[in-house]
Structures are given as C-alpha cells and as structure tokens.
Amino acid sequence: MEKMDKTYNPEFEKRIYDFWQKGKFFEAHPNDDKEPFTIMMPPPNITGQLHMGHALNQTVQDIIIRFKRMAGYEALWLPGTDHASIATEVKIVEKMKEEGLTKADVGREGFLERAWAWKEQYGGRIVEQLKRLGTSCDWSKEAFTMDKNCSAAVLDAFVRYYKKGLIYRGDRIINWCPHCKTALSDAEVEYSEQQSNLWYYRYPFADGDGYVTIATTRPETMLGDTAVAVNPKDEKMAPYVGRMLKLPLTDRIIPVVADDYVEIGFGTGAVKITPAHDPNDFELGLRHNLEVIRVIGDDGRMNENAGKYCGMDRLECRKAVVEDLKAQGYLEKIEPYAHNVGECYRCGETVEAIVSKQWFVKMKPLAEPAIKAVKTKKVEFIPRRFEKTYFNWMENIKDWCISRQLWWGHRIPAYYCDDCGEMVVSKNEVKVCPKCGGAMRQDEDVLDTWFSSALWPFSTLGYPRKNKNLSYFYPTSVLVTAYDIIFFWVARMIFSGIEMMNEVPFDEVLIHGIVRDAEGRKMSKSLGNGIDPLEIIDKYGADALRFSLATGIAPGSDTRFTEGKIESCRNFVNKLWNASRFVVMNIEKDDDLSFPTRLNGADKWILTRLNDVVKEVTINLNKYEIGLAAAKLYDFTWSEFCDWYIEMSKPMLYSGDKKAHSHAVAMLTYVLTQILKLLHPFIPFVTEEIYSKYAGKGSVLMTSEWPAYNKKTVFRKEEKNFEGLRETIVAIRNMRAEMNVPVSKKFGAYVIAADEKFMRSVAGYIEKMAGISSVTFVSDKSEVTEKVTSVVTHCAEVLVPLGDLIDTDKERERLQKELAQVEADIARVGNLLGNAAFVAKAPQKLVDGEREKLARAQEKAAKLKDKLAALI
RNA sequence: GGGGGCAUAGCCCAGUUGGUUAGAGCGCUUGUUUCACAUACAAGAGGUCACAGGUUCGAGUCCUGUUGUCCCCACCA
Numbered sequence: 001m002e003k004m005d006k007t008y009n010p011e012f013e014k015r016i017y018d019f020w021q022k023g024k025f026f027e028a029h030p031n032d033d034k035e036p037f038t039i040m041m042p043p044p045n046i047t048g049q050l051h052m053g054h055a056l057n058q059t060v061q062d063i064i065i066r067f068k069r070m071a072g073y074e075a076l077w078l079p080g081t082d083h084a085s086i087a088t089e090v091k092i093v094e095k096m097k098e099e100g101l102t103k104a105d106v107g108r109e110g111f112l113e114r115a116w117a118w119k120e121q122y123g124g125r126i127v128e129q130l131k132r133l134g135t136s137c138d139w140s141k142e143a144f145t146m147d148k149n150c151s152a153a154v155l156d157a158f159v160r161y162y163k164k165g166l167i168y169r170g171d172r173i174i175n176w177c178p179h180c181k182t183a184l185s186d187a188e189v190e191y192s193e194q195q196s197n198l199w200y201y202r203y204p205f206a207d208g209d210g211y212v213t214i215a216t217t218r219p220e221t222m223l224g225d226t227a228v229a230v231n232p233k234d235e236k237m238a239p240y241v242g243r244m245l246k247l248p249l250t251d252r253i254i255p256v257v258a259d260d261y262v263e264i265g266f267g268t269g270a271v272k273i274t275p276a277h278d279p280n281d282f283e284l285g286l287r288h289n290l291e292v293i294r295v296i297g298d299d300g301r302m303n304e305n306a307g308k309y310c311g312m313d314r315l316e317c318r319k320a321v322v323e324d325l326k327a328q329g330y331l332e333k334i335e336p337y338a339h340n341v342g343e344c345y346r347c348g349e350t351v352e353a354i355v356s357k358q359w360f361v362k363m364k365p366l367a368e369p370a371i372k373a374v375k376t377k378k379v380e381f382i383p384r385r386f387e388k389t390y391f392n393w394m395e396n397i398k399d400w401c402i403s404r405q406l407w408w409g410h411r412i413p414a415y416y417c418d419d420c421g422e423m424v425v426s427k428n429e430v431k432v433c434p435k436c437g438g439a440m441r442q443d444e445d446v447l448d449t450w451f452s453s454a455l456w457p458f459s460t461l462g463y464p465r466k467n468k469n470l471s472y473f474y475p476t477s478v479l480v481t482a483y484d485i486i487f488f489w490v491a492r493m494i495f496s497g498i499e500m501m502n503e504v505p506f507d508e509v510l511i512h513g514i515v516r517d518a519e520g521r522k523m524s525k526s527l528g529n530g531i532d533p534l535e536i537i538d539k540y541g542a543d544a545l546r547f548s549l550a551t552g553i554a555p556g557s558d559t560r561f562t563e564g565k566i567e568s569c570r571n572f573v574n575k576l577w578n579a580s581r582f583v584v585m586n587i588e589k590d591d592d593l594s595f596p597t598r599l600n601g602a603d604k605w606i607l608t609r610l611n612d613v614v615k616e617v618t619i620n621l622n623k624y625e626i627g628l629a630a631a632k633l634y635d636f637t638w639s640e641f642c643d644w645y646i647e648m649s650k651p652m653l654y655s656g657d658k659k660a661h662s663h664a665v666a667m668l669t670y671v672l673t674q675i676l677k678l679l680h681p682f683i684p685f686v687t688e689e690i691y692s693k694y695a696g697k698g699s700v701l702m703t704s705e706w707p708a709y710n711k712k713t714v715f716r717k718e719e720k721n722f723e724g725l726r727e728t729i730v731a732i733r734n735m736r737a738e739m740n741v742p743v744s745k746k747f748g749a750y751v752i753a754a755d756e757k758f759m760r761s762v763a764g765y766i767e768k769m770a771g772i773s774s775v776t777f778v779s780d781k782s783e784v785t786e787k788v789t790s791v792v793t794h795c796a797e798v799l800v801p802l803g804d805l806i807d808t809d810k811e812r813e814r815l816q817k818e819l820a821q822v823e824a825d826i827a828r829v830g831n832l833l834g835n836a837a838f839v840a841k842a843p844q845k846l847v848d849g850e851r852e853k854l855a856r857a858q859e860k861a862a863k864l865k866d867k868l869a870a871l872i
Numbered sequence: 873g874g875g876g877g878c879a880u881a882g883c884c885c886a887g888u889u890g891g892u893u894a895g896a897g898c899g900c901u902u903g904u905u906u907c908a909c910a911u912a913c914a915a916g917a918g919g920u921c922a923c924a925g926g927u928u929c930g931a932g933u934c935c936u937g938u939u940g941u942c943c944c945c946a947c948c949a
Contacts, residue, residue, distance in 0.1 A: 007911075191947075198949085216949060229949090263948055271949045280949080340947060385876065392875065392945065483944085518884085520942090552885055552897085557877080558943095560884065564898045571911040582908030616888095623888075631886065631896070646908075654907090730915085737915040743904065771906095825893075832892070837929035846891060846930095853893095 004584055004693055008570075008577035010541025013685040017131060020688075025703050026136045028076035030472035037073035038476035039065055040457050040506075041137060042489070043145060045084035046119050047091050050129035052515035052523055052561055053482060055533040056553075059546045060512055060626060061480045062135050066681035067621045068477075069136070070706035076473050077136060078460050080143035081123055085409035085449040086180055086346050092118055092408070108407050115408045119144075129534060134542050134684045136702070141469075143460040145452040146410065153459030154410045154452050155427045157500055162425045166362050166499075167402075169414070169423075173275075173282040174356050174401045175342065178300030179349035182405040183358050185448055186398060187487045189351050191340040198337040199322060200268065201330045203228060206244040206253050213332055215267035217339055218277075219325070220318040222247065223306045224295035225254060227273040229284060232258035237269045248330045249321065250307065257288045276355045292355050298405075300352065314352070359403035359412060359445070367394045370495035378504045379494060382624055383556045386483060386511050393487050402448045409446030416441055454492035457505035474501065478508040478624075483556065486511070510624050513558035515549070520560060531561055543683035544570035550682050551634065553627040572634055573686050576679070579642045580690040583668045586653055587694060591662045593669055601761060602648040603667050604715035605722035609640055610674055615709040617678055633679055641671060644726065651764050669694060674707045721758050724795035725765060731791040732770035732798055738814055739789070739802065746773040750784050750799040753777065759796060781866075792818075792863045794856050812871050819864040822857050829854040 020026060028036075039061050044054055061077060069075035092115055093103060103111055123144070130137075143150060161167040175184040199219045202211040212228055225247055230237035241258040261284055262271050275285030276294040285292060297303040302312045309317045325331045342351040371394050373379050374387055381387045403412060415430040416423050419438030424430045430440045452459070457479075461470040475497070481490060490509055497505030517523055523530040536545045548569040553559050587593070596603070613636045620629035645668075652664035673695070676687040680701055691701040732749070741747070749772045753759035756777055759766075763775040778784060778799075786801035789811050829850050832838055839847055 004908090006909075008909090191945095214949080218949085261949095266948050268949095273949090278949080280947085339949095342947090388875065389944070396946080487945095520884095554886080562884070562898085565884080567911075568897055571909095574911045575909065578909035578912085580908085585908075620888075625888065627886070628888065635896075642908085643913085734915060737903070740903085743906070743914075828892080832930085835929060838892090839929085841929045842891070850892085 004577070004581040004690075006578075006581070008541075008574040008686065010537075010543065010573075010685065012689045013132070013134070013537075013542055016685050016688050017134065020136065020702060021139070023700065023703075024140075025700065026077070027138045027140055028074050028473075030468045031074045034072065034074040036076065036473050036477075037065070037068040038076045038078070038473040039478055039480060040460060040476050041077060041079045042479075042481050042485070043080040043082040043143070043453065043456065044126045044130070045087055046081045046123035046126065046144075047084055047088050048126045050126060050133075050533050052531055052533055052549075054126075054130070055133060055545060056512060056515050056549045056559070057480060057482060058130055058133050058135050059549045060510070060553075062133070062546075062684070063550060063626055063681040064478065064480070064510075064621070064624065066136055066684060066702065067706065069702070070677065070680070070704065071618075072705070074472075076138055076141070078141050078143065078473075079127070079130070079135070079137035079139060080145070080456075080460060081126065082449065082453060083119070083144065083146040083409060085404060085406055085446060086182065087449075088115065088118070089406045089408040090180060090346060103407070111407050132534065132537055132542060133546065136684070141460070143456075145449070145456070145459075149462055149465075150452055150455070150459040151410060152465075153455045153463050153500075154447065155413055156464045157451075157455055157496065158413055158447070159425055159427050160500070161361060166365060167359060168362060169357065169359050171355055171357050172360065172399070172401070173277075173279050173353050174358055176298065176352045176354045176356065177344035177347065177349050178298065178352060179347045180344060180406075181298055183356060183401050183403060184344060184351065185401050185450070187450075188345045189342040190345050191342055193338055194341045195336065195338050196341075198267070198335045199325075200332040200334070201248070201325050202332060203245040203247060203254075203272075203330075206246045212240060212245060212256065212270045213268045214270045214272045216272055217337060218274075218318070219321045220302070220309075220314055221274040221277045221295065222272055222321065223250060223302070223309060223317075224274045224276045224293045225252075225272045226275060226285065226290045226293060227254050227257045227288065229257050229259045229262050229271045229273050229288075230269060231260060231262040231264050233260075234262070234264045234269050237262075240270075248328060249324055257284075257290075259284050259287065277353050279353055282353075282355065294355060296352055296354060298354075300349075358401050359414075359443075359447075361400040361402055363397045363399050366495040366499060367397050369498045370394055370491065373494060373498060373504050379506065380508050382508055382510045386486060386509070386556065389483075389486060390491060394491060400448075402451050403443075403445040404448055405444075406446050409449065410452055412443040412445050412447060414443040416443070450488050450492055453489055454496040455500065457493055457497055458501050463500070474505075475503050476506045478510050479506040480510045480512065482514055483511050484514065508624075511556045512553065513556060516558055516560050518560060518562045520558075523561075536566060540566050540570040541573065541685070543573050543686045547572065547630065547683050550626050551630040555624060572638065573683060575638055575642060576675075576683075577686060577690065579637070579646060580672060580676075580693070582646060583665070583672050584690075584693050586661075587665050587669065588661065590658075591665045593662075593666045595670055596663050596666055599667075599713075599715075600663075601718050601722060601758070602645060602765075604713075604718035606641065606645045606667075606671055607713040608715050608719040609636065610671060610707075611709050611711075611714050614674070614678065614707045618706070618709070621681070630682055633675075633682070637675055637679070641675060645671065647769055648765055651768055676701060677704060677707050721755070721762075721795075724793065725759075725762050728791075728793045728796050728798065729766060729770045731793050732766070732772070732800070735789065735791050735800070735814070736771065739807070739810070741802070743771050746771050747800055747802060748773050748776065750776050750778045750781075750788070750801075752779065752781065752797040752799070754795045790867055792860050792867075794860070797863060808871055812868065815864055815868050815871070819861060819868070822861045822864065826854065826857045826861060829857065 065075050065077040175189045177184055196217055198215050198217060200213055200215045202213050204211040228245055230240060232238055240256045243256050244253050247254050273281045273284055275282045275290050275292045293305050295302055295306040296314055300314055302309045302317045304310050309320060344351055374390060414423055414425045417433035417438045417440050420436040422433050422435040433440050457476050458474055461474055463470055493505045517529045521529055544566055548566045613632055617629045617632055649664045649668055652660040676691050680687040688701045751759055766772055766775055784799050788799040788801045790797060790799045832850055
C-alpha cells in the first residue's frame with residue numbers, strides 16, 4: 001500500500017482533476033439503458049472572476065450531479081459562459097479609454113474584434129477557476145451564448161416570436177442609462193432611497209386668473225410638461241379641469257386634465273405631466289392624447305427642446321430651473337423628501353425614463369402558460385415559497401424591452417429600407433429591399449443578454465438542429481440558482497422553453513441563498529468584504545471549501561462564510577485523511593480483504609448505523625437537502641466510525657492473530673469505502689485520492705456505484721447492545737474524570753450485567769476504552785468485598801475498587817446528583833403514563849417505550865439508593 | 873402599499889410528515905503529547921426554542937396575534 005502523509009495536504013487536487021478529465025468521466029452521452037439527469041450550469045459572465053456565489057452554486061450542482069451519476073443516471077452537467085452584453089461592453093470601453101480610444105474611434109467592426117479578442121483572453125479564466133472547485137461538468141459540450149448554436153437559436157426565436165406577433169417595435173417609455181447609453185429592461189433597474197426635495201411651484205392660468213400649485217421631485221422635467229392632471233372627484237381641483245395653464249420658463253400653454261391616477265390629498269392635488277420622462281405620465285398622456293416632448297437627451301443632458309437649458313446636465317438644469325422659478329416668483333416652497341431613484345444595475349448611474357423606439361416582447365401571452373406550468377407542478381420551485389415571488393412577477397409583467405444600444409451581442413435580425421421604409425425580419429441577411437429593390441441596412445442594436453440566456457436549456461443542446469442530445473437530455477432535471485436571478489433568468493427560461501420547445505425547460509428549480517460575510521453582510525466589491533474562493537482553495541483545499549459551503553445550508557437560505565467554519569471543515573477532511581491513513585497503514589500484503597463471512601458485534605453495530613446513514617443521506621440528497629446530508633456524514637464519520645469503530649478494531653489488529661487482523665482490515669476498508677462513496681459528492685478530491693491508496697490500479701471512486709441500503713446487514717439487537725456498551729464506557733470515563741483519576745492509572749472493575757453473555761463478549765472494549773485493567777463478572781454486589789464506587793447504566797452496573805482514591809463525600813455528591821436526574825426522569829415519565837389520554841391516544845409503540853424507560857429508571861434509582869445507603 | 877424570510881447555547885447555525893431527555897461547529901472549563909490524527913483525544917458547563925394566545929394526549933415544529941430584524945416587488949407626483 002502507498003504511504004500517506006501524516007497531515008492532509010490538498011496538493012493532489014490538480015492531479016486528480018486531470019485524472020478525471022483524461023478518463024472522460026464527466027462526459028455524458030445519450031444512452032437508452034439509463035435515465036438521463038441533466039443540469040444546465042448557469043453560465044458565468046466572461047467578464048467574471050470566481051466569487052463565493054459561484055463557489056456555492058457550483059458546489060451544490062456538483063454534489064447533485066456526482067450523486068446522480070453514482071446513483072446510475074446518465075448525468076449531464078453542461079457548462080458554459082455568457083457573453084454578458086452590457087457588462088462586457090462596459091469593460092471593453094473602459095479598457096479602450098485607457099488607450100485613449102472610444103467606440104467611435106474604432107468603429108463597430110473594430111470594436112467587435114476587440115471584444116472577441118477579449119473573450120478569448122479572459123473568457124477561459126472563469127472556466128479554469130471553476131475547475132479548481134472540482135466541477136464535474138462535461139467540458140466537451142461547453143457552450144457560449146454567442147457561439148454558433150446559441151446564436152442560431154437566438155435568430156430562430158426572434159423570427160418565430162416576430163412572426164407570431166410576440167415581438168414588436170415601437171415608441172414606448174423605457175429605462176435609459178445615460179452612462180451605458182442604452183435602453184434597459186425593468187429588471188435591470190435597481191432602486192435605492194435617496195434624500196431629495198419636493199419642490200412646490202405655481203403654474204399660472206393662461207387667462208391670468210389665478211394659478212395651480214404643483215409639487216414635484218424633478219423640477220427640470222417641467223420643460224417637457226404637456227399637461228397638469230387633477231382627480232375629477234377632487235372637489236377643490238375639479239373646477240380647473242379644461243382650463244389652460246401657461247407653463248413657466250416656456251411659451252407653452254398646457255391643459256388641466258382629469259384623471260383618476262391623481263391621488264386626492266397627496267401633494268397639492270395637481271400633478272405636472274411629462275409624458276416623455278415618466279412611465280405613469282406616459283400612460284396618462286396616451287389616455288389624454290397629450291403631446292410627448294423629450295427634453296433630456298441620450299447623454300443625460302438637456303436637448304434642444306429645453307430652450308436655454310439645452311446642453312446642461314439634468315441635475316445642473318434642475319438647479320437652474322429652480323433658480324429661475326424662484327426669481328420669477330413661481331416657487332412656493334421646498335420640502336425635504338426621501339424617494340426611490342432607479343439606478344442601472346451595471347454601472348449605478350441614475351436611470352432616466354425616456355420615450356424611445358425599441359423592440360419589445362409582448363409578455364402576456366407568454367406569461368400565461370408559464371404561470372400555468374408552475375401552478376400545475378410541471379415546474380416545481382424548491383423551496384416552494386419562491387413560487388409566490390414568481391407568480392407575483394409573472395402576473396404583473398410588462399412587455400420586455402429587448403433592444404440594447406450596444407455592439408457586443410446578438411444583432412437584431414431586422415433590416416430596413418431607407419428608400420421605401422420597408423422592414424424585414426429574417427434569419428438570413430437581407431441586402432435588397434423586396435419591395436423597392438433599394439439597399440437594406442440591418443438594425444444597429446443588439447439583444448438583451450438575457451434573451452439568449454433564456455434559451456440556454458435547449459440552445460446548448462444544439463437547438464434548432466434536431467439531434468439526439470436534445471431529445472435525450474431535454475427537458476432538464478433541475479436548475480440550480482440563487483434567488484436573485486429568478487426574474488432575469490428562471491422566469492424567462494420557463495416561458496421560452498414552453499414557447500420554443502413546447503415543454504418546460506426543467507422539472508425543478510433549486511433555489512439557494514447568497515454567501516454573506518462573517519457579519520452577515522452581502523459580499524460586494526464596493527464594501528471590499530468579498531472573500532476570494534481561490535485564496536481559500538490555496539490555503540485549505542477545494543474540498544474544505546466545498547464542505548464548508550455545503551454544511552448548514554438549507555434551500556433558499558443565505559449562509560455566512562467564516563474562517564472558523566472553513567477551519568473546522570478542513571479539520572474534518574484531515575480527520576478523514578488520518579482515519580484512512582490508519583486503515584491503509586494496517587493493510588498487510590496477505591490480508592484477505594473480502595467481506596467477512598462472520599461478523600462480530602462491533603461489525604454488526606457499525607453496519608447497522610452505516611445502513612441507516614446510507615438510507616437517510618440518499619433520501620436527503622434526492623430531496624436536495626444537502627446541508628442535512630453533509631451533517632449526517634460528518635457525524636457518522638467522526639463520532640461513530642473514527643471515535644468508536646476504529647478504536648474497537650484495534651484489539652483485533654494488534655492481537656497477533658492473522659485471521660483477526662484480516663477480518664478487522666477487511667471490515668475497516670469496507671466501511672471506509674462506503675464512507676468515501678457517500679462523501680465523494682461533497683469532497684471529491686480527497687475521497688478519490690484516498691481511494692487510490694488502497695483500491696488497486698484502475699479503480700475509480702467517482703464512477704463507482706452509490707451505496708445501497710442492505711437489509712441483510714441491519715442488526716437492531718447488536719445496535720442496541722452497542723449503544724449500551726458505549727453508554728457504559730462513557731459512564732466509567734466520566735467517573736474517572738470526576739474522581740480525577742488519570743487515564744494512565746488503570747484499575748480493575750466488577751461488572752453486574754443485565755446481559756452477561758453480551759457484556760462478556762465486549763469486556764475487552766471496556767478494558768481498552770475505559771482504562772480498566774481487567775473486568776470481573778459478578779452476579780451480585782455482595783460478591784465484592786472491597787470498597788468500591790460504582791456507575792449504573794441501563795445495561796450494567798460497574799463497581800470500581802479505587803481504594804484510597806475514593807472520596808466518600810465526593811462520591812455521595814456524585815450519586816446524589818445522578819439520583820436526582822433519574823428521579824426527575826421517573827417523575828416525567830410517570831406523569832406522562834398517568835395521563836389516560838396519552839395512553840389511549842398516543843401510538844402503542846411510544847407508550848411501550850415510555851413504560852420501558854420508567855421500569856429501567858426505577859431500577860436504576862433503586863440501585864443508586866442502595867449505593868448511597870452503603871456509603872453511610 | 874404588497875409579498876416573503878428569520879428570531880433556538882456566549883457566537884454562527886441545524887432541527888426533514890408534531891412524539892415528550894432540543895443538536896452540531898466555534899468559543900469556554902478540566903484532564904491527556906494514549907503507537908491514525910494536538911487540524912487530536914477524553915470529560916464537562918451552557919438553552920423558560922422572541923412574546924402572548926390557540927389546536928392537540930403531546931408544540932421549537934401547526935394556527936392567530938404582537939414585537940424586533942432582514943429581503944424582494946411596486947414607485948404617490
């Protein structure tokens with residue numbers, strides 16, 4: 001056998017990963033003899049650097065896919081990256097800025113060249129980082145949202161939606177980022193509360209008779225006002241409806257219109273209406289046929305419609321407008337006011353609502369079947385509560401603005417003829433106008449990144465080409481993601497899958513939380529509190545990182561990453577390493593490692609426990625209860641296998657009896673192998689490495705079979721007996737500690753056992769593990785004449801002659817304490833059994849169990865009382 | 873305004889269909905360098921499960937309300 005180092009050192013991780021890859025163990029192929037299990041990896045952005053969010057997401061997926069693979073599925077985990085249109089473009093623009101270049105300088109083609117070069121250079125970085133985590137994805141199927149397949153799917157989807165009337169182009173109010181200079185979807189706007197003011201000022205009536213006071217948070221937009229609205233039910237305001245106002249600082253005359261949108265009692269009861277720069281005003285404008293006047297340009301500066309303010313930044317203009325209103329006597333008052341301001345999710349710039357000609361996806365017809373799919377459980381959210389979030393969004397969804405004024409992305413397949421105004425939407429390039437023969441030019445804009453991500457579950461499998469991968473692996477099994485992209489991505493995949501494939505894209509959506517720092521704060525660049533997973537891997541190993549991310553997580557809940565946790569997980573891996581090292585170093589050449597035909601009590605106990613763990617962990621993993629599964633394996637490995645079973649194997653190993661040695665080693669390797677298999681999805685590197693130390697050439701853990709529950713190796717009687725043995729040993733150790741007897745000082749003991757045959761068979765364990773020099777069995781305490789102290793357990797009474805070491809007062813105290821505990825127990829159970837309703841209604845098993853407990857407790861109490869009496 | 877999460881040991885968290893003695897890890901106390909592991913071993917202390925009601929033979933677990941806290945959505949100018 002190979003030698004193992006004394007301390008676990010994860011330096012073998014790279015070698016193991018290469019071994020897996022060379023063996024093509026990650027690859028999955030359509031196989032009619034197996035059931036497919038498919039996970040599509042949420043594609044990280046090519047601009048991305050691995051962060052803890054990725055690490056958690058990847059760990060969860062890898063645990064599931066490794067488990068399913070071992071459990072006999074044709075398990076495909078398909079990886080890939082996202083072109084991240086806006087995020088990448090922003091980065092490239094920044095980089096060009098360093099060189100003193102702008103997009104205009106290099107032109108569209110030059111820009112795209114740079115973008116692709118950038119993708120080649122950095123796109124692979126995140127992939128290499130994922131590999132360090134041990135991700136077992138099928139890299140031969142790695143996809144990219146702008147590769148040939150995915151782009152074909154995008155064209156196919158766009159044209160199909162267009163032909164069905166689900167995509168249209170029109171002037172609508174959209175969110176505009178003046179920094180990125182592109183339209184954004186509603187989902188791409190984040191809101192944050194900001195302190196501002198509510199400015200009150202007057203609009204005089206055109207006939208010179210009086211005025212209306214309005215209140216606004218955005219004085220500068222008044223330059224684009226085309227009406228003032230009041231609620232017709234507002235008695236104070238209703239009389240003004242239909243009268244005309246003169247808009248200050250301009251020559252414009254605007255009407256007072258009546259609309260329910262205005263809330264009575266808020267502000268002044270009159271609202272300035274700027275259809276070009278406010279979504280609500282835009283809607284109201286449509287209802288009243290108001291003029292739409294844009295005063296803010298694409299760069300966030302006031303445009304020519306703003307008269308003398310033209311060219312000013314919007315905030316600069318705000319100050320100027322307020323100054324001018326004040327100077328001209330229109331300003332009434334200014335009140336401090338907190339309100340939410342929309343910001344671009346990529347650059348943080350305040351987003352402007354502007355009217356603009358864009359492409360939209362009509363959402364209502366797509367949302368309906370997508371809602372139904374979840375209602376009818378075709379798609380299930382885990383945990384269930386996220387369905388509500390989903391329904392709430394889907395039921396209130398507005399049309400999706402999909403065009404972006406960017407260059408990096410899928411260019412919109414629409415072609416325009418400048419001569420006759422004809423527009424053609426087509427998968428193939430259109431150069432000549434079919435109507436007038438004039439030249440056609442393609443739409444300049446690209447599609448929202450999420451448009452292509454929405455097709456990910458099938459575009460990665462070769463759609464629109466019909467092929468075996470697609471028919472075998474689609475629909476996929478489970479989608480694993482954090483809750484923060486349910487709207488961006490999950491919801492859109494669901495309606496896209498239904499529309500394009502006529503089938504939901506996945507059966508289940510497993511939602512996990514986000515990784516927070518030790519203080520519970522979100523990790524972020526601006527806070528600088530992010531922890532780099534790669535540094536953690538360097539320091540503790542990928543397995544320790546994975547295990548620390550996997551333990552204690554519950555679906556949908558956030559988790560904190562702390563140094564203490566990673567250390568304890570590294571210690572666990574080290575524990576496993578050393579337990580294995582112990583097993584491996586005890587394997588001798590001529591040991592027969594085949595499963596023993598005769599099992600001893602300890603074997604039967606550990607096998608029973610192992611079976612239970614196999615059963616429970618399998619159930620947990622099938623339900624994606626990863627945190628629970630990890631905790632059970634941690635406890636079983638450490639507290640049962642290492643602390644007890646290995647200790648109990650030592651007498652056999654060191655007995656000098658060849659047969660006993662063989663037996664012990666065979667059992668140890670068997671149980672260890674089962675443990676390695678069970679732990680493999682969580683800590684794949686170290687388990688594979690350990691396995692290679694003894695399993696023989698060509699053995700591969702990751703492709704081995706998942707342990708099965710085996711009724712034949714379940715022994716409930718021995719399990720119970722051994723629990724009693726453990727209790728007895730712990731009780732003796734406890735007494736030793738309380739009496740301050742060092743472990744090095746051995747002493748003899750008399751045992752009165754309930755089941756003497758069993759206790760005799762395990763006397764060796766008591767001697768070894770409790771520091772007893774020799775055990776003498778007696779049937780009654782009268783047989784012992786020495787001065788003894790004693791411990792009483794459910795299955796035995798242990799009498800220890802400690803001679804002078806016995807401190808009578810201390811001993812009395814100890815016994816009294818124990819008696820008090822037992823009596824409290826008797827009281828509790830007695831009370832319970834005295835309750836006729838409990839006896840009548842509780843399950844018989846439970847009642848019997850309690851009766852048994854009572855009997856045992858009473859017996860123990862009697863013994864303790866005897867002891868106390870004997871002391872005096 | 874609407875929706876949701878959380879509240880359990882000093883700290884950070886588990887607790888799977890209610891089953892009666894609530895568990896880990898870290899920290900703490902005591903002892904041990906015992907031939908796999910001091911990244912360890914052994915023993916131990918520590919919790920009225922936020923509060924108030926209710927359902928039940930039985931509630932950390934289910935229901936109602938209250939308080940605190942966090943998040944998501946909407947965006948009354």
